[in-house]
């Protein structure tokens with residue numbers, strides 16, 4: 001299939017209203033796929049996301065002997081043998097952080113060699129802290145550059161009472177070790193070390209998914225989780241809609257003064273990004289400072305929204321946005337300044353957005369580089385709802401987590417000029 005090079009958004013000139021469902025959660029789908037793959041028996045995952053990131057996870061599990069059927073667009077039927085087998089070739093995981101980090105740790109449960117690799121973007125995303133933590137358990141694992149590819153020469157077992165991990169760069173390292181730990185042969189304490197961790201809510205998602213697949217995990221202190229060596233049992237599991245995807249729809253609603261029914265109340269999500277709802281609801285009076293540390297994937301949405309706010313907004317607690325699919329702080333400041341020079345600036349790892357409500361209705365032709373990052377493409381599309389001339393480069397990159405994004409906006413009344 002050929003990729004669309006660019007897409008220009010035509011401001012709808014009216015409130016966006018109607019029904020628009022976000023897809024299933026990427027974070028929860030990739031946890032459930034792995035846990036179902038580690039279990040013995042058949043699990044049925046419904047409401048799941050089918051996108052690049054979850055396809056990479058499913059393909060990797062198939063390469064390790066798991067049977068995965070896909071009876072419809074939102075269901076995976078996963079049959080595991082209780083063991084992952086060594087794959088014949090390196091696992092290629094694109095730029096899926098969850099799949100890459102989770103499978104690196106799970107590879108320790110394989111008796112044989114697993115090479116975990118990704119695309120050129122993933123090969124720049126750090127995995128050193130996870131690799132180091134695994135090494136302290138005597139697992140033979142190496143990542144020459146501190147980023148993928150990672151080679152794990154597992155024996156199917158590991159010896160550990162305690163694993164210390166710094167989750168400052170990515171909470172996914174912690175989630176990966178927690179999910180691995182239930183496959184051990186004695187109880188393990190996973191202890192967070194280091195100053196800070198990105199969204200702790202992702203750890204809660206992990207422990208909730210583990211419990212749904214029969215694991216016993218308990219938080220014994222603010223920084224320690226005890227995992228019992230239960231392994232996993234097959235389960236039927238419902239994946240909730242994706243809260244990060246929901247942020248674009250919530251923002252589209254307030255920006256256009258519309259009424260979009262997502263089919264799911266904002267307070268029923270268990271994912272960290274649902275916190276963004278209350279912030280978005282304050283528009284056009286967003287706070288002067290927004291701490292993005294506990295809702296990181298919502299920051300691009302909030303930053304583009306901030307451009308239309310009554311007053312400037314400083315985003316803090318977002319340093320690890322520099323090691324996501326791209327350097328998101330740079331991508332946001334670059335894109336906003338392309339619309340109007342001076343609209344955003346970086347101060348260390350903070351992003352300051354100089355709001356300008358008068359942007360609305362202007363003709364400001366700007367080509368926005370997505371940097372192959374779905375969230376940059378999806379958030380700048382919001383600017384195109386109010387400014388004439390916004391063109392998103394590489395719009396197909398939304399396929400990472402929200403393949404129906406452009407169609408979803410179209411169903412609400414947004415039209416495009418296809419530049420190809």
Ligand SMILES: O=C(O)C1=C[C@@H](OP(=O)(O)O)[C@@H](O)[C@H](O)C1
Pocket residue numbers: 026027028097098169170171172173175198199202296297320
């Ligand atoms: O655990 C997860 O599902 C995720 C954790 C976050 O990443 P980091 O932990 O790397 O910050 C988030 O940005 C990512 O989209 C999904």
Ligand SMILES: C=C(OP(=O)(O)O)C(=O)O
Pocket residue numbers: 095096097098099297324325375401
């Ligand atoms: C950071 C993200 O993804 P991941 O780390 O799972 O690649 C994201 O989806 O915004």
